[in-house]
Amino acid sequence: MHKKGIVLMNLGSPDSTAVKDVRRYLNEFLMDERVIDIPKLLRFLLVRGIISPFRAPKSAKAYKSIWWEEGSPLIVLTQQLQAALQHAVTAPVTIAMRYGNPHPKKAYDELLAKVPELEEVIVVPLYPHYAMSSYETAVEYAKEIHAQENYAFKLTILPPYYKHESYLDALASSIQPYLNEEYDHILFSYHGVPERHIRKGDTTGCHCLKVDNCCEVDSPAHAQCYRHQCVTTTHLVAGMLGIPKEKYSFSFQSRLGQDEWLKPYTAKRLEEMPKEGIKKLLVACPAFVSDCLETLEEIAEEGKEEFIHAGGESFTMIPCLNVHPKWVEAIVDMVEEAV
Structure with missing residues (x-):
């Protein structure tokens, strides 16, 4: 794992339960052409004019019902998974979200700061199954940011692991x-x-x-x-x-x-x-x-x-895999196979 880094990429979450933050998150999420796959103008009118204004307050209330003291459960659990995986591998591990924060650029830059001669980044999409609105959009976004920033390191993506x-x-x-x-x-x-x-x-x-x-x-x-x-x-x-x-x-x-x-x-x-x-x-x-x-x-x-x-x-x-020890082991196995 010399000169390599790992990015755990999850869906994302609003920054807070405030309606404005939830609305911003919904706008980014639902304007994704792989989520609502209709022409951009129609998508804009539907999302900004109908769905987001009405759904944001309701979603904000829902988020408040499950929000933890430390923040969004999805973000907190992904951070915990990052820490658990970091104990199991020598390469630096960071996280990125498809929507919201932290952005993939931040994740890539964090790895570069730790490994200036970074040669390869292994992206682990936290989606076991292939879907255009989850796995595909996350992978393509990771690739897009990588290309936009003209990073020199190689990008390796873990394939869907639904039957691994x-x-x-x-x-x-x-x-x-x-x-x-x-x-x-x-x-x-x-x-x-x-x-x-x-x-x-x-x-x-x-x-x-x-x-x-x-x-x-x-x-x-x-x-x-x-x-x-x-x-x-x-x-x-x-x-x-x-x-x-x-x-x-x-x-x-x-x-x-x-x-x-x-x-x-x-x-x-x-x-x-x-x-x-x-x-x-x-x-x-x-x-x-x-x-x-x-x-x-x-x-x-x-x-x-x-x-x-x-x-x-x-x-x-039944709770999701979250930071189950066997799940951490599974990621290690799949990363080792990828490199």
Whole structure:
């Protein structure tokens, strides 16, 4: 690892729970063409004129409900992961966010300050699965800043690791303790994306959402298919944990707008499950490696309320990998493979 550095790249967070900071964050996030993939003028009118003004106050309230004394949970947990990884490797480790702070340029400059003769930076996208609105936009942004600043060091990007043995082992290890309690079902809830994103990312142009059981039928499209990768992670981890097929399922959360998104929807399943006899539920969120608004508020608070209101008896959200020792080991393994 001589003359190398590591950047852990996560999604990002508002600087505070103030409405103005949340609005600024939402504007940057939703104006990303890989998040809302419509013409720029229409996107500007939609985001600045409709979504942000109405969503910012609501989102600010949601952030306040999960904000820690140290700051944003996602930022704090990423910093903790940075510290834990730094204990395990000799190369300097820093963090960057796709939206908000810290900016990738700051991360690159910090590494250069520590290693003036820096030759290579390994970027670790904290997204296990490939999606244009998460992994792809983070990677392309890291590359864009690298090119803009004309840095001399080489940039190496970790590929999606949704089925990497070390990642799966870490995920299974983080879930295992919760299987010791009595439960009826475990739901793997992933962040949702519009179905058009899946079709747009289909490198074959004729497979994703067009072939029966498309996620189970081998295709080159799977290299960039978010749904296939989520399904794969679910089945592999469930198999490692010995969870019977009838006791687990997957769904997709965080839908925005009226377009068709990946199904089944988490919110709908939480309402239906008690009527199906599922009264004691565990929920894991493998698309996120750090707990954030989408896990701490949308699942642990809103999701639990929906499930209990529908007749459920117990609801447990399993924390994300965060700083789990096996997760730190997994990153070390993947970085060593990359170099």
